[in-house]
Amino acid sequence: MPVPVSQMWTVATYVMKQKVAGRRRYPLVVMLEVLFRCNLACAGCGKIQYPAHVLKSQLTPEDCFKAVEEAGAPIVNIPGGEPLLHPQIGEIVEGLIARGKYVYLCTNALLLKEKLHLFKPSKYLTFTIHLDGERDHHDFAVAHEGTYDIAIEAVKLLLEKGFRVTTNSTLFEGADPKSVRRFMDEVMDLGVEGMMISPGYSYEKAPDQSHFLAKQNASELYRQILSNRSKKWRFNQSPLFLEFLMGKRDYECTPWGIPTYNVFGWQKPCYLLQDGYADTFQELIAETDWGRYGHASGNPKCENCMVHSGFEPSAVNDTFGSLGGMVATVRAMFSQYADPTAMDALTKNEVIPAHARNPLIQIKQQESFK
Numbered sequence: 001m002p003v004p005v006s007q008m009w010t011v012a013t014y015v016m017k018q019k020v021a022g023r024r025r026y027p028l029v030v031m032l033e034v035l036f037r038c039n040l041a042c043a044g045c046g047k048i049q050y051p052a053h054v055l056k057s058q059l060t061p062e063d064c065f066k067a068v069e070e071a072g073a074p075i076v077n078i079p080g081g082e083p084l085l086h087p088q089i090g091e092i093v094e095g096l097i098a099r100g101k102y103v104y105l106c107t108n109a110l111l112l113k114e115k116l117h118l119f120k121p122s123k124y125l126t127f128t129i130h131l132d133g134e135r136d137h138h139d140f141a142v143a144h145e146g147t148y149d150i151a152i153e154a155v156k157l158l159l160e161k162g163f164r165v166t167t168n169s170t171l172f173e174g175a176d177p178k179s180v181r182r183f184m185d186e187v188m189d190l191g192v193e194g195m196m197i198s199p200g201y202s203y204e205k206a207p208d209q210s211h212f213l214a215k216q217n218a219s220e221l222y223r224q225i226l227s228n229r230s231k232k233w234r235f236n237q238s239p240l241f242l243e244f245l246m247g248k249r250d251y252e253c254t255p256w257g258i259p260t261y262n263v264f265g266w267q268k269p270c271y272l273l274q275d276g277y278a279d280t281f282q283e284l285i286a287e288t289d290w291g292r293y294g295h296a297s298g299n300p301k302c303e304n305c306m307v308h309s310g311f312e313p314s315a316v317n318d319t320f321g322s323l324g325g326m327v328a329t330v331r332a333m334f335s336q337y338a339d340p341t342a343m344d345a346l347t348k349n350e351v352i353p354a355h356a357r358n359p360l361i362q363i364k365q366q367e368s369f370k
Helices: 005-020 061-071 089-098 112-118 135-141 145-163 177-192 215-225 238-244 281-287 308-321 323-333 341-350 357-366
Strands: 029-032 074-079 103-105 125-128 165-171 194-198 259-261 265-269 276-277
Touching: 029 061, 029 165, 061 089, 074 089, 089 112, 112 145, 125 145, 135 145, 145 165, 145 177, 145 341, 165 177, 177 194, 177 215, 194 215, 215 238, 215 265, 238 308, 238 323, 276 281, 308 323, 323 357
Parallel strands: 029 074, 029 259, 074 103, 103 125, 125 165, 165 194
Antiparallel strands: 259 265, 265 276
């Protein structure tokens, strides 16, 4: 089913209120990391590299409610680690929904059947299933054989039970655009609400640092993926953010748009970089030196970043910033981006095995597939 009109209206009115109030920095989504533990060991993610005492820590429901109320954003994204490992995840989600927040619960789906009884279908709750491509590619990327099939069965079960479902895919250097396009067709055929896609970022704790997409390579990859797109593809993302991924728009990062709260506090400056923590959201906004981050800052850590947590809010701000931005958004919603050069590049690509396309998986491949 499509995104509820109530959600679109809530976000639109919220953003307009911030603009009328003259607020330059405001949160659109709160990234609520309830814990860092996970039941997978993906080479492109470093959450489980924390020491044991940190991995044992987790936010309490009260911590979660306080942080979300303090920030005031209409949407809460619960990533991981794996949030279904939290013993009170049902209570946390229920409490956020009771506060009128639209919740996106991100999961690899390995525990979904076991935990599904904790949740009730609601327009306020969406399960975001982690899928990084077709079966062979996804299983290699997460270093666990059979995970793709488990995730697909989870999607079918959730839809059967009446839940809102989206997918979330992170693409790395070596991704095959033809494979990604086939994957998108498969996902939409399942009946999900929409897809979310983002380039991988060189997270400091990730075991592999050599196969994250540079900005120029990312734009070329997404141009090949998103040009001449299927009419059935739906994205749970701003149309202007997709144009940014394709290199059609140039945005500066707005990291305060999707701030992160976890067991350490409010993370400076964003979900991906760790330059300290703030005890309160107001402290995060007031005391972070935002000029040190983003492409224009010259910070080498930000040079190649195109991740949705920094640039999706920039695109949303553009949409509601002027009549031109709104018109551009509407136009982008209905454009298929006919691009013969992108299609020519696609036809030249050879089909490459998953393990060769994405060397990220080689780190965990041998130990995971014994």
